Amino acid sequence: MAHALGPQAKTLADAGGDTAYGLIGDYDPRIRIVIACIFAAVTVALSTIAALIGAMFVSVGLLLASRLPVRRTLKRMAMMDSFIIFMLVLLPFSMPGETMFTVFGFPASWQGLWKAVEIALTANAVILALMVLVGTLEPVTLGHALHKLRCPELLVHLLMFTIRYIEVLREEYLRLRGAMKIRGFRPGTNWHTYRSFGYLVGMMLVRAIERSERILGAMKCRGFSGRIVLLQSFSMTRRDYMFAAMSCTVCLGLLFLDFL
Amino acid sequence: MHIVDGALSNPVVIGGAVAAAGGIALGLKSLDIDRIPTAGVLSASFFVASLIHVPIGPSSVHLILNGLAGLLLGWAAFPALFVGLLLQAVFFGFGGLTVLGVNTVNIALPAVLTWMIFGRLIARGSPVQGAVWGGVGGAFSIAATTAFVALTLALSGDEFLPAAKLVFFAHIPVMVIEAVLTGFAVLLARKVKPELFPKDASA
Structure with a gap:
């Protein structure tokens, strides 16, 4: 990729x-x-x-x-x-x-x-x-169009969430990589690199889960009931x-x- | 890892599509309201994680991490990885359209198997023990994926057999890398956020 x-x-x-x-x-x-x-x-x-x-x-x-x-x-x-x-x-x-x-x-x-x-x-x-x-x-339009083509609603929601958060998480990944770089990390074929990348992935996932909890809280606060109304x-x-x-x-x- | 359009025989393509649809339906069933954001955000993070290139000797490999996706998502890994593959095909031109089902099964089924076999083990014992099982699971899922890819190629015709074998052996270094990275990722998650892997995870 x-x-x-x-x-x-x-x-x-x-x-x-x-x-x-x-x-x-x-x-x-x-x-x-x-x-x-x-x-x-x-x-x-x-x-x-x-x-x-x-x-x-x-x-x-x-x-x-x-x-x-x-x-x-x-x-x-x-x-x-x-x-x-x-x-x-x-x-x-x-x-x-x-x-x-x-x-x-x-x-x-x-x-x-x-x-x-x-x-x-x-x-x-x-x-x-x-x-x-x-x-x-537009990725979001793709989601709407698939919904109108009778794709399962949950799948469309999942697609929309993924589209929405790819950019956010990519920025987070680049920020973490920047932090590693500033501390002198240079990837190579060695144990240190693999351990660092492993921790990087683990950290990204932990943060992603915590972020999703906040998202769910914010959505429930606004009356989310499991349906996202697709307006387009x-x-x-x-x-x-x-x-x-x-x-x-x-x-x-x-x-x-x-x-x- | 991606199989392209036109390579597989029709029965394999159709069988893959049916199996993928079944897996996705099962996965969606396991998602209730509260888990949609989690699954969506995780699906996005695995998409981003596949951008990471890990150096190995003079070359580098990109991560797949389907084992880790399975461990965190269970059956929901099916729809989550399908969404990732769909976006890759549509916006990046990787893979193909008619083979989307086959590719989904090849990547998501090993993820679910990893979860079934290793899901309980990584939550038990000390974080290091969990990490070791996570590493074994990471290697297992890549091995299973390459085996499935090889199998789908072999089922489509004998002329693909050498290519199928090549795919398997070329991915042995990838298995090692994924094992080490999955292990460390599990180690960190067990230390930082132990509730991520519930002890009573039912397989």
């Missing part, structure tokens, strides 16, 4: 950049979530390289339409690739099939290579579409329906391309 966030960078709320997200930002949050899910399901179902390249084009098209900073978003996507690169590199060698070339006596197969390309295309297309369609929402309401406009229809057409097109 810290690859994504330097100490200065803010988390979620303004990690994505500016507020207006071009064409995408205007659509109803609910429809964006639903479309992202449909697109993910369709893309995972695709099995030909041509259709997957088509899906990748759709995602990149969405990225351009959203006016997100292209380079930063693609960099973030590439970070995910660094996690799976080992698996992808291993695939040609572990999958039996026609030999492409041999490294140190291990044959690499064409089938394995295609499988690896398939997985890479699917993963990147889905995650890019998700980041563009849903990641550009959404309305579907004609443009939203057009967008939904267009996206479904594109998904059907991808499925059709897959059958060819």
